[in-house]
Amino acid sequence: MTEGFHRTQTEMIPNRAAPASSVGIVGWVRTNLLSSWVNVGLTLLGFYLIWLVVPPLLMWAFFDATYIGTDRFACAGASGACWVFLDQRIGQFLYGFYPSDQTWRVNIALFLLIPALAPLLFDSLPFAKYGRWFSLAYPFIATFLLIGGFGLEEIPTNKFGGFMLNITVGLSGIFLSLPVGILLALGRRSQLPFVRIFCIGFIEVFRGVPLITMMFTAAMLLPLFLPPQFSMDLVVRVIIVVTAFASAYMAEVIRGGLAGIDRGQYEAAQALGLGYWKSMLLIILPQALKYSIPGIVNTFIALFKDTTLVIVIGLFDILNIGRSMVANPDWMGLGIETYAIIAVSFFTVCFSISRYSLGLERRLDTSR
Amino acid sequence: MTDTQKSESSSGSIWTNERARGIVSQVLLVGGVIAVVWFLVSNTNTNLEKVGLELGFGFLADQAFFEINQNLIEYSSTSTFGRALLVGLLNTLLVSVLGIITATIVGFVMGVLRLSSNWMVSRMAGVYVEGIRNVPLLLQIIFWWTILSGLPRVANSLSIGNAIYLNNRGVRFPAPVMEPGMGFVIVTAIIGLMVAMIISGWATRRRVATGQGFPIIWINLLLIFMFPVLLFLMLGRPLSFDMPVPGRFNFSGGINITPELVALWWALTLYTGSFIAETVRAGILAVSRGQTEAAYALGLPPGLTMRKVVIPQALRVIVPPLTSQYLNLTKNSSLAIVVGYQDLVSVGNTVLNQSGHSIEIVAIWLVVYLSLSLATSAFMNWYNSRIALVEQ
Numbered sequence: 001m002t003e004g005f006h007r008t009q010t011e012m013i014p015n016r017a018a019p020a021s022s023v024g025i026v027g028w029v030r031t032n033l034l035s036s037w038v039n040v041g042l043t044l045l046g047f048y049l050i051w052l053v054v055p056p057l058l059m060w061a062f063f064d065a066t067y068i069g070t071d072r073f074a075c076a077g078a079s080g081a082c083w084v085f086l087d088q089r090i091g092q093f094l095y096g097f098y099p100s101d102q103t104w105r106v107n108i109a110l111f112l113l114i115p116a117l118a119p120l121l122f123d124s125l126p127f128a129k130y131g132r133w134f135s136l137a138y139p140f141i142a143t144f145l146l147i148g149g150f151g152l153e154e155i156p157t158n159k160f161g162g163f164m165l166n167i168t169v170g171l172s173g174i175f176l177s178l179p180v181g182i183l184l185a186l187g188r189r190s191q192l193p194f195v196r197i198f199c200i201g202f203i204e205v206f207r208g209v210p211l212i213t214m215m216f217t218a219a220m221l222l223p224l225f226l227p228p229q230f231s232m233d234l235v236v237r238v239i240i241v242v243t244a245f246a247s248a249y250m251a252e253v254i255r256g257g258l259a260g261i262d263r264g265q266y267e268a269a270q271a272l273g274l275g276y277w278k279s280m281l282l283i284i285l286p287q288a289l290k291y292s293i294p295g296i297v298n299t300f301i302a303l304f305k306d307t308t309l310v311i312v313i314g315l316f317d318i319l320n321i322g323r324s325m326v327a328n329p330d331w332m333g334l335g336i337e338t339y340a341i342i343a344v345s346f347f348t349v350c351f352s353i354s355r356y357s358l359g360l361e362r363r364l365d366t367s368r
Numbered sequence: 369m370t371d372t373q374k375s376e377s378s379s380g381s382i383w384t385n386e387r388a389r390g391i392v393s394q395v396l397l398v399g400g401v402i403a404v405v406w407f408l409v410s411n412t413n414t415n416l417e418k419v420g421l422e423l424g425f426g427f428l429a430d431q432a433f434f435e436i437n438q439n440l441i442e443y444s445s446t447s448t449f450g451r452a453l454l455v456g457l458l459n460t461l462l463v464s465v466l467g468i469i470t471a472t473i474v475g476f477v478m479g480v481l482r483l484s485s486n487w488m489v490s491r492m493a494g495v496y497v498e499g500i501r502n503v504p505l506l507l508q509i510i511f512w513w514t515i516l517s518g519l520p521r522v523a524n525s526l527s528i529g530n531a532i533y534l535n536n537r538g539v540r541f542p543a544p545v546m547e548p549g550m551g552f553v554i555v556t557a558i559i560g561l562m563v564a565m566i567i568s569g570w571a572t573r574r575r576v577a578t579g580q581g582f583p584i585i586w587i588n589l590l591l592i593f594m595f596p597v598l599l600f601l602m603l604g605r606p607l608s609f610d611m612p613v614p615g616r617f618n619f620s621g622g623i624n625i626t627p628e629l630v631a632l633w634w635a636l637t638l639y640t641g642s643f644i645a646e647t648v649r650a651g652i653l654a655v656s657r658g659q660t661e662a663a664y665a666l667g668l669p670p671g672l673t674m675r676k677v678v679i680p681q682a683l684r685v686i687v688p689p690l691t692s693q694y695l696n697l698t699k700n701s702s703l704a705i706v707v708g709y710q711d712l713v714s715v716g717n718t719v720l721n722q723s724g725h726s727i728e729i730v731a732i733w734l735v736v737y738l739s740l741s742l743a744t745s746a747f748m749n750w751y752n753s754r755i756a757l758v759e760q
Contacts (some may be wrong), residue, residue, distance in 0.1 A: 033487055039485070039486045042484075043486060046486075049492070208737055209738065212713055213702070213713065216720075220720070220730075221727060336514065339507060339511045343503045343511070346502065347502045
C-alpha cells in the first residue's frame with residue numbers, strides 16, 4: 001500500500017460560503033423585493049407611490065411652511081403648511097381653559113405618571129414593591145394637583161380642556177373601571193344566578209350601545225336621575241358614564257385572563273383551605289390580571305381615542321378646541337394643519353402604547 | 369380533627385354555610401338594585417314634574433318641524449317625530465351596510481398584503497394599518513369632511529367624463545332608470561343565479577364523491593351574465609341613465625350623495641378596514657404552516673392552497689372578531705352627528721331638543737342599537753356554525 005493510492009478524502013471539506021447573491025443587502029433585496037417579476041413590479045410601484053407622496057408632503061409640512069406670525073395672514077404668500085397657530089394656541093391645545101399660571105400642576109401630574117405606571121408595566125425595576133404603593137396613591141395625588149384644595153387654588157373641572165382633558169378622562173375611566181370590571185368579570189362567572197344575570201346584563205348593554213348615547217345620557221339624563229340639590233360638573237358626569245362603559249369592556253378582558261388560569265390553581269387554592277375571596281385575591285386575580293395587561297392597555301387605547309366624543313356634549317377637548325379655532329376668522333382654512341397636529345398627538349401616544357402592549361403580549365405568550 | 373368537627377358543626381350557621389351565604393348575597397344585590405332603581409325613578413318623577421313633562425311615547429305622533437336632507441323614505445317637515453326617527457334609523461342602516469361591505473374588502477386586501485413576501489408591499493400595508501387605527505375615528509370623519517367641503521362650488525364642479533361630478537355638495541352620478549322589459553332581464557339573472565347555485569352544489573358533491581371536476585365557472589358565468597346580457601340586447605337595452613345636467617344653481621337629474629355620507633362612509637371604511645386587516649392577518653397566521661406544506665406536498669398550486677386550504681381554516685378564526693368589528697362599525701356610525709349626517713342619533717338629538725323627551729329618546733337608542741347588535745351576532749353565529757370545524 002503506497003501513499004500515492006489514497007483516493008478518499010479523509011477530512012471534511014468546509015462549507016462553501018453562500019452565493020454572494022443570497023446574503024447581505026443584495027440577498028435581502030433579492031428575496032424581499034425582487035423575488036419574482038410580479039414582485040419587481042410591485043416594488044417599483046411602491047417606490048413610485050413613495051416618490052409621489054413623501055417629497056411633496058415634506059415640502060408642505062416643513063420646507064415651505066410658515067412658522068412665525070400672529071394669525072393666518074402671516075402665511076398668505078407661502079405654499080406650505082401654516083403652523084403659526086401652534087405658537088399662538090399651544091397652551092389651549094394642551095390645557096384648554098386651565099388658568100395659565102397654574103398649568104405647572106398639570107405638568108407635574110403628568111410627570112408623576114411615569115413613576116406611577118413604571119412598577120405596574122415593567123417587572124424588573126428596583127424598589128418595584130414600594131413603587132406599587134405610589135401607583136395606588138397616584139390617582140389621589142393627581143386629583144389633588146388638578147382640582148386643588150388644601151392650600152392649592154381650587155380649579156373647577158369645567159376649566160379642564162385640551163389634550164389634558166382627553167388624558168384625564170381616559171386615565172380616570174381606565175383606572176376607575178378596573179375594580180368595577182374585576183367585580184363584573186367575577187360576577188359573570190359566579191354560581192349565583194342573580195349575580196350572574198345582573199353582570200351579564202350590565203356588560204352586554206354597555207357593550208351593545210355606542211358611547212355617544214352614553215355621552216348624551218351623562219349630559220341630559222344624569223341630572224334628571226339625581227336629586228336637584230345634588231349637582232355635578234359635566235366632566236365628572238362624563239367620567240362616571242365613561243367608567244361604566246369602560247368597565248363592561250374591562251370585564252370581558254379580565255374574563256379572558258381568568259379563563260386562561262389553569263384549573264389546578266383553583267384546586268390548589270381550595271386545598272390550602274382558602275375561601276372564595278381569599279383564593280381570588282391571593283392566587284387567581286394576581287395571575288389573571290398579569291395576563292390581562294395587554295388587553296387592558298388595548299382597552300385604554302380605544303377609550304383614549306373615544307374621549308374625543310366629549311365634543312358632542314360641548315366639552316372642549318383638543319379636537320373641539322381645534323375645530324372651534326378653525327371656525328374663527330383669524331384661523332379659517334387651517335383645518336388640515338390643525339387636524340394633522342391633533343392626529344399626530346394621538347398617534348404618538350396610541351402607537352407607542354400599542355407597541356409596548358405588543359411586546360408584552362409576546363413576552364407573556366408562552367405557548368410558542 | 370377538632371377543627372374539622374368544628375367547621376362541620378357550625379356549617380348550619382348563616383355565615384359559614386355556602387348556600388345560605390349565596391342566597392343572602394343575592395338578596396342583598398337584588399335589594400340594592402331595586403333600591404337604586406327606586407331612588408332614580410322617584411328623583412326622575414320629581415324632576416319631570418318640576419318641568420311639567422310626562423313620560424310616554426305619545427310625542428312620536430307629533431309633527432316634526434325640521435327637514436332631513438337625506439331620506440330613503442318619503443319625509444317632509446310635516447311628518448311626525450316617529451317618521452323622522454325611522455328615516456334616521458334607515459340612514460344608520462344605509463351607512464352601516466355600505467361601510468361593512470367596503471371595509472370588508474379593504475380589510476381583506478390589506479390583511480393579505482400585510483403578509484406579502486414583498487417587503488415594500490407589506491410595509492406599506494403596515495403603515496396604512498398603524499397610521500389609521502391609532503388616530504380617533506371622530507377626528508378622521510371631521511378631517512375628510514373638511515376636505516370634501518373644500519371642494520369647488522357647484523358651478524366649478526370637478527367632473528369625471530361629464531357623468532360624475534364632485535363639488536362641495538357631494539358626489540352626483542347618473543341614476544339608472546328602468547324601462548319596461550328590464551324586469552325580465554333581472555328575473556333572468558336571478559333565475560340564472562339560482563340555477564348556478566344548484567349546479568355548483570351538485571358539482572361539489574360529485575367531486576367529493578368521484579373526484580371528477582366540472583367547469584362550473586364557465587357554465588355559471590353563462591347562466592348569470594350571458595343570458596341576461598343577451599336578453600338585454602334583444603329587448604333593445606331597456607335601461608337608461610338619468611344624467612346629471614349642470615344648472616345655474618344646482619344640478620338637475622342624477623343621484624346626489626351628500627358630502628356628509630361620503631365623509632362618514634370613507635372614514636368608517638378606512639378605520640374599520642384597518643382593524644379587519646389585523647384580524648385577517650392574525651387569522652391567516654393562525655393556520656399552521658404544516659397545512660400549507662401538506663397542500664404543497666399534495667401538489668396543490670399556491671393559489672389553490674390559499675383558496676381551498678388556508679382561507680377556509682382562517683375564516684374560523686376570523687369570523688368571531690369580524691363580527692365585533694361589524695358591530696363596532698354600526699355603533700361608530702353614530703359619530704355621524706358631528707358632520708351632520710342624519711342618522712338615528714343625530715335625528716334623535718334634534719327630536720330630543722324639540723320635544724324635551726330625553727329619557728324616551730335615549731331608550732329608543734338603546735333598544736335599537738341592542739337589537740342591531742343581537743341581530744348581527746345572531747347572523748354571524750349562524751354563519752360561524754355553518755363553517756365551523758365538524759369534529760369527528
